[in-house]
Amino acid sequence: MNNRRPTTLKMASILLVAMLLMVAGSMAAIAGTGHTESADDFSTELLRVFTFQDYNTRVVVVGTTLLGLAAGLIGTFLVLRKRALLSDTLSHATLPGIALAFIVMTLTTGDGKQLPALIAGAAVFSVIGTLSVLAIQRFSRLKDDAALGIVLSVYFGLGIALMGMATRMDAGNAAGLSSFIYGKTASMLFSDALLIAVTALVAAVASILFFKEFSLVCFDADYGNTQGWPVGLLDFLMMALVVLVTVIGLQAVGLILVVALLIIPAASARFWTFRLRTMLWLSGVFGALSGFFGSGVSALMANLPAGAVIVLTASLFFIVSLVFGSARGLVRISIDRMQLRRKIMNENLLRDLHEWMETASDGNAVGPEIRQLLSRRAWSPSALRRTVKRLRRQQMLHHGPSMSLRLTDVGTQSAREVVRRHRLWETYLITHADVAPGMVDLSADRIEHVLDPLLIDQLEATLADQTGGELPRSPHELVAEKGVP
Amino acid sequence: MAATPHHATETKSTAGIGDSSAPLWVNDLTVAYHRKPVLWDIELNLPEGRLIAVVGPNGAGKSTFIKSVLGLVPRASGAVTIYGKSYKAQRHLVGYVPQRESVDWDFPVNALEVVAMGLYRKIGWLRPVGKRDRQIALEALDKVGMANFADRQISQLSGGQQQRVFLARALAQDARLYFMDEPFAGVDVATERAIIALLKELKAAGKTCVVVHHDLQTVPTYFDHVVLLNMRLVAAGPVETVFNEENLKKTYGGRLTLLSQALDEYAKGPRFPTDKG
Numbered sequence: 001m002n003n004r005r006p007t008t009l010k011m012a013s014i015l016l017v018a019m020l021l022m023v024a025g026s027m028a029a030i031a032g033t034g035h036t037e038s039a040d041d042f043s044t045e046l047l048r049v050f051t052f053q054d055y056n057t058r059v060v061v062v063g064t065t066l067l068g069l070a071a072g073l074i075g076t077f078l079v080l081r082k083r084a085l086l087s088d089t090l091s092h093a094t095l096p097g098i099a100l101a102f103i104v105m106t107l108t109t110g111d112g113k114q115l116p117a118l119i120a121g122a123a124v125f126s127v128i129g130t131l132s133v134l135a136i137q138r139f140s141r142l143k144d145d146a147a148l149g150i151v152l153s154v155y156f157g158l159g160i161a162l163m164g165m166a167t168r169m170d171a172g173n174a175a176g177l178s179s180f181i182y183g184k185t186a187s188m189l190f191s192d193a194l195l196i197a198v199t200a201l202v203a204a205v206a207s208i209l210f211f212k213e214f215s216l217v218c219f220d221a222d223y224g225n226t227q228g229w230p231v232g233l234l235d236f237l238m239m240a241l242v243v244l245v246t247v248i249g250l251q252a253v254g255l256i257l258v259v260a261l262l263i264i265p266a267a268s269a270r271f272w273t274f275r276l277r278t279m280l281w282l283s284g285v286f287g288a289l290s291g292f293f294g295s296g297v298s299a300l301m302a303n304l305p306a307g308a309v310i311v312l313t314a315s316l317f318f319i320v321s322l323v324f325g326s327a328r329g330l331v332r333i334s335i336d337r338m339q340l341r342r343k344i345m346n347e348n349l350l351r352d353l354h355e356w357m358e359t360a361s362d363g364n365a366v367g368p369e370i371r372q373l374l375s376r377r378a379w380s381p382s383a384l385r386r387t388v389k390r391l392r393r394q395q396m397l398h399h400g401p402s403m404s405l406r407l408t409d410v411g412t413q414s415a416r417e418v419v420r421r422h423r424l425w426e427t428y429l430i431t432h433a434d435v436a437p438g439m440v441d442l443s444a445d446r447i448e449h450v451l452d453p454l455l456i457d458q459l460e461a462t463l464a465d466q467t468g469g470e471l472p473r474s475p476h477e478l479v480a481e482k483g484v485p
Numbered sequence: 486m487a488a489t490p491h492h493a494t495e496t497k498s499t500a501g502i503g504d505s506s507a508p509l510w511v512n513d514l515t516v517a518y519h520r521k522p523v524l525w526d527i528e529l530n531l532p533e534g535r536l537i538a539v540v541g542p543n544g545a546g547k548s549t550f551i552k553s554v555l556g557l558v559p560r561a562s563g564a565v566t567i568y569g570k571s572y573k574a575q576r577h578l579v580g581y582v583p584q585r586e587s588v589d590w591d592f593p594v595n596a597l598e599v600v601a602m603g604l605y606r607k608i609g610w611l612r613p614v615g616k617r618d619r620q621i622a623l624e625a626l627d628k629v630g631m632a633n634f635a636d637r638q639i640s641q642l643s644g645g646q647q648q649r650v651f652l653a654r655a656l657a658q659d660a661r662l663y664f665m666d667e668p669f670a671g672v673d674v675a676t677e678r679a680i681i682a683l684l685k686e687l688k689a690a691g692k693t694c695v696v697v698h699h700d701l702q703t704v705p706t707y708f709d710h711v712v713l714l715n716m717r718l719v720a721a722g723p724v725e726t727v728f729n730e731e732n733l734k735k736t737y738g739g740r741l742t743l744l745s746q747a748l749d750e751y752a753k754g755p756r757f758p759t760d761k762g
Contacts, residue, residue, distance in 0.1 A: 080592065080593075082589075141519070209611050210611070211613075212605060212608070212611075212612075212613065212614065213605075213610070213611075215594070216602050218592070219588060219589075219592045219594065219599070219602070220583070220587070220588045220602070222552075222557050222583060223581060223583060223602065224605075225555075225556070225557055226555045226557065226576065226579070226581045227576065227603075228573070228576050228606060229605070229606070270593065273593065274593050274595070274638045274640075275594075275595075276592075276593045276594055276598075279593050454633060
């Protein structure tokens with residue numbers, strides 16, 4: 001893995017740039033079809049939004065970018081702690097809190113829409129929702145998913161009912177209250193952006209300060225407990241940060257979608273790395289970029305709600321990561337698989353040629369032709385021909401007289417290596433695993449290509465007395481024409 | 486802590502019940518899951534510097550025993566002391582090797598980082614893992630023959646190698662008393678040998694190891710003390726005196742099926758008014 005890291009980073013940065021171009025391009029395309037303005041107007045608009053010339057846009061874009069950063073950072077631990085669904089439940093549970101806070105504020109002060117009160121109500125109810133889940137888990141034998149589903153729907157239903165009551169109140173001006181459900185960045189004020197900035201700072205500082213503690217709790221909470229770490233407290237701190245990001249993000253993304261901002265960037269980052277530290281900052285970057293482009297696009301097109309665009313941008317990152325992720329993306333996996341397949345074909349051909357030379361009756365004057373090799377194992381003529389071509393390009397073999405194949409000096413060297421590994425493994429299987437000599441060729445064939453160099457050294461040490469010389473003799477009879485049964 | 490003899494314990498006279506210096510002293514321990522008792526009235530006293538096997542059939546409460554001692558599972562009743570004090574006061578002396586299946590091995594860390602977790606307590610709050618700590622972790626990995634795998638992602642290790650990483654994490658702590666939960670379960674020959682060598686080394690250094698073990702055949706060769714457990718303590722003592730056919734029959738035979746059936750019925754039935762759940 002170590003030697004792969006530099007290329008991983010390089011690939012990641014290249015793909016990031018590619019993604020940015022894609023997002024920009026798709027934005028241009030959407031805008032081009034959706035609006036009838038000329039291209040000039042659009043590009044000035046684009047410039048205006050993304051260079052922050054407009055005050056309102058500046059506030060919104062900066063706010064959502066920082067929100068994405070905070071959500072991406074804390075979401076990493078949320079996902080690794082396997083609490084993704086809990087965050088969904090607690091974000092839905094905020095709705096009755098918002099509605100109740102609105103009703104109470106309307107009754108007491110006459111003006112229901114006071115953001116601090118609404119956020120406080122949301123926070124209180126997200127904690128109540130979480131406690132409800134814990135209570136169900138503790139006092140019933142219901143499984144986690146059922147407990148989460150019950151709490152999510154019950155609190156959301158309660159919230160909708162209370163919202164209905166709130167909108168029917170004469171005073172208070174409940175219009176726009178529903179923006180907490182679906183999100184509305186346009187109404188974001190400077191003070192909101194400031195609040196988000198502070199939250200993002202808190203999330204970032206906490207993720208760095210408590211990196212060691214959080215990762216221990218996420219990996220092995222029981223062990224942490226035995227070591228005297230206050231696991232409950234650390235869990236509470238993590239969930240408190242999640243609640244914080246959720247309630248702060250409610251207004252911008254809406255309570256249905258805020259969970260996506262917590263989960264998707266972290267899940268995307270996992271495809272690029274095997275290291276927690278890298279995953280953490282990558283997730284933060286993905287979240288921030290999602291917020292940045294999402295709100296930017298939404299600012300360009302008034303009828304596209306920001307929350308939805310932000311989440312869609314995040315999922316674009318996710319899809320690209322899923323496919324192109326340098327650590328475990330689909331392309332990476334299939335490239336690895338293809339390389340292994342090629343390696344196996346190369347090694348098989350090298351070994352076949354080597355064994356042919358060893359056993360051919362007329363000395364090693366003439367090598368086999370392709371058609372003679374075909375009968376040795378189950379490979380298709382085209383695959384064999386491709387392998388021959390590949391090895392010729394690598395100067396491993398050359399054509400002798402009358403289309404016969406011969407190993408070059410380099411080829412002989414690698415072939416000996418392959419044959420040595422094969423026979424070591426065969427000998428080991430016969431002497432240590434009681435595999436019948438007749439079957440051993442095939443069994444060894446499956447494993448030898450993936451043997452670790454370290455393991456080969458161990459094999460050699462184990463078998464030192466049996467194999468003797470540099471190239472062990474085959475433990476079973478070799479037949480030039482037949483090859484592997 | 487009066488020395489009350491108990492019919493099931495045959496501990497050595499040098500380490501009688503209530504001995505305050507004993508590595509582990511357990512009095513009247515009862516543990517229940519969902520009202521069903523898993524461990525009943527365990528009375529135990531383990532001697533210092535021994536390799537101690539905890540054996541018993543599946544569901545006998547071997548892991549639960551260790552977890553309740555370490556405070557991971559709440560105790561319904563009973564008292565546990567480690568070197569004469571509560572576990573909380575003595576946890577720096579205790580190393581714990583959980584079952585391999587208890588964690589997600591797809592977690593994005595490498596072997597060295599897992600081992601370093603054994604040092605987190607020593608490093609303390611908020612401070613990062615330093616160079617010196619890495620060195621200690623690497624030495625611990627070396628002791629289990631895994632120094633070459635320090636940079637390896639834990640998801641890419643074999644089951645036995647993962648087990649050895651867990652052992653190294655406990656070793657890095659440099660404890661006096663080790664609890665190991667099924668370290669031999671499903672491991673390869675190389676790992677088994679490495680664990681045995683390690684146990685011998687720990688014993689030579691005067692450490693005490695309490696090991697949950699499932700292979701009866703190897704008990705006399707690997708261990709010198711044994712605890713036979715099947716919900717109740719059947720016997721505990723040196724292998725040569727306790728590990729005999731009669732005790733094994735008591736542990737593995739059908740004698741306790743009636744008891745466990747009765748407990749099943751109890752757990753299903755309505756709650757008694759005094760029951761605390």
